[in-house]
Structures are given as C-alpha cells and as structure tokens.
Amino acid sequence: MEFDFAKLTGPQRYKLLSSTVVPRPIALVSTRGTNGIDNAAPYSFFNVFAENPPTVVLGLQLRPDGVVKDTTRNIRDTGEFVVNLVDRPIAEAMNVCAIDFEEEVSEFDLTGLTRLPCRSIAALRIAEAPVAFECKRVVTLSVGRDRDLVVGEVLHMHVRDGLIDPDTLRIDLSKYQIVGRMFGDLYTPVEGTFALERMSPEEWRRRNPGR
Template identity: 45%
Template sequence: MLFDLTELPAEIGYKILTATVTPRPIAWVTTCSPDGIANAAPFSFFNVMGHEPPTVALGLLRHPRRGLKDTAANILATGEFVVQLVPESMAEAMNATCADLDPEVDELALAGLGTVPSAQVRPPRIADSPVALECRNLASVVTGPRQMTVIGQVLCAHVADRLVLDAARGHIDTPSLGLIGRMHGSGWYSRPGGLFQMARP
C-alpha cells in the first residue's frame, strides 16, 4: 500500500514512521537552562551520523502548547547537551523523565537519578548510565512548524570501565551494555537479545 505522507494527516505519518523504523536507539538527553536548571528527557528520533568529526543527530518535536520543548530551548540557548544511552535496568527512570513538566522542574531529581559533572560541557551526566556522549551543537535545522533537528559534535564519550574490553583499540562489550530501543505504538520497547552476524562481502 502506498502512503502519501505529503497528503496524510501528520499523526498518521508519525504512526507509519514509528511503526516501521525500529528499533530506534534512545537518546536520554541532559541539558541546562541559561539559569542553570538541569533537564532530562528521552528522544527516540536519534542516531550517530558520522565520525570525522563524530556527530549525532536529535529530532526534537515541539511542545503542543509552549512551542520549543525544554531540551531544544536549552540547546539553542547554551549550545551544549549530553546524550546518555539507556540500559534496561534504567528503563523506569528514563520513562519518568518523559513526563510533561514545567521548565523549572528538575526531572533528574524527580526520577531519583544521581548525576556527576561532565568533563567539557555544563549539563551533568546521569551517573548510572553506561554511556554518555558530551556534545556541542553544530547546527540546528527547523524542519517543520513543530519540529527541529539538532546536529551535535561529540566532544568526548564516557563508557563504564567494566564495559571497556580494549581501550587502545576502542573495543567495547556492546552486548553487555544491555541497551533498550524504541519500538512501535504506545509504550513498546526492544530489549537485548536475538542477535545474528553476517560477514560483509
């Protein structure tokens, strides 16, 4: 069946894209407002985009009433953010931070998450996340009246020591990260497992 996304209502296009582009990695993004208020929120329109320089992209939808969501507003105001990846053990805490809250509410405190200082940017890192990528905003593109894409340069990566197999060669114990991904519909996620490998021709 052909779905003409230029003709269909936006919410139908959203359902088709999120039901088919799966699993999607989750960027658990921490930012700081210009006043220093920490913010945390998960986004599944996310991926790594290159390595020279290392870049990631975030798709940030607008808040239905306030315009830009806190994450987008903070990135535009400060140019800094941290992307944490989400292990299954932290799924409930991640879910708690996606609540629709006022900008002055610290989602990290609300979810009971400990933080540690970042090395090169102002926003804190989530202490128990196995991977955190400190980023600087390279470009922000308004892609529609309710959304924008942020491209960030990854300045440094923090990986839990227990998961580093060979630091000199950049070898990470990826299966042991235990990362979850976003799937289709309301509240569906993927968990690790069911891997297979093929050699590239």
C-alpha cells in the same frame, strides 16, 4: 498497499514512520538551563551519523500545546547537551523524564538519577547511563513549523567501566543491556545477534563462480 505522504495528516505519518523504523536508539538528553535547572528527557528521533566529525542528530518537536520543550530551549540557549544512552536498569527513570513537567522541575531530582560533571561542557551527565556523549551544537535545522533537527558534535565519551576493552575498543555485549524504542509504550532489549561477513568483490566472486 502504499501511502502518498502528501495526503496524510502529521499524526498518520508519525504512526507509519515511528512504527516501521524500529527499534530506534534512545538518547536521554541532559541539558542545563540558563536558570541553572538540570533537565533530562528522552529522544528517539536520534542517531549517530558520522565519526569525522563525530556527529549526532536529535529530532525535537514542540509540545502538544505548542510550547517549546525544555531540551530545545536549553540547547538553543547554551549550545550544549549530553546524550546519555538508556539501558534496562534506567528505562523506568527514562520514562519519568518523558513527562512534560514544568521547566523549574529537574528530572534528576524526581527520578534519583545521579548528576555527574562533564569534562568539556557545563551540562551534567547521568552517572547510571552506560554511555554518555558530551556534545556541542553545530547547527539547528528548522525542518518544519514544529520540528527542529539539532546536529551536534561529540566532544567527549564516557563509558561504564568494564563495558569496552581499552585495547581493542570492543564492547562486551553480554554486559550491555541497551534498550530500543519500538512504538507507543513498547521497548525492546537486544536479544540475540547474528553475524554476516562483509566481503570484497573478489571474495564474493570466488564464492559465487559464474555470477
């Protein structure tokens, strides 16, 4: 089976892309509007793309009624945002933040998520998040009538105490209950990992003589 994307509608493309590229990490993005309201909303068209400069990208769509999302407007106005990562204990709060509330509503107040100041930007971060990245917008790419890609640079990282060894910078996976988005209403925990050793060409040839 194959699909010619030119012949598909937007919702059909969304269904195929978002149900196969899984699980996706979830950025619970916190921003502060020029009205002083602290906003938070989840975005799973999100990932990290480079470490030099440390780069994240968010895919921001219009609301179904065509209105610009609070996150999009706040990043446009301030050039700042926080990517808070989502673990199991804050998954339900994340889901409340996905409700299309009016712009005067702060999802911090509705969910009880705790505001914490950032070091380098005015937007607030979420105390309960295991990891939070303070970011500044580098560029916004308008890739379609209703879709912006925000490219951001990470300025500062906050990590819950005990999660990362300060000497080795290794994460303790047994304490990291990060969740990924599958599709629709489905999420997945990270349950079990396996290792595949990275080899040099020489090592691969040594182990595979004659190939």
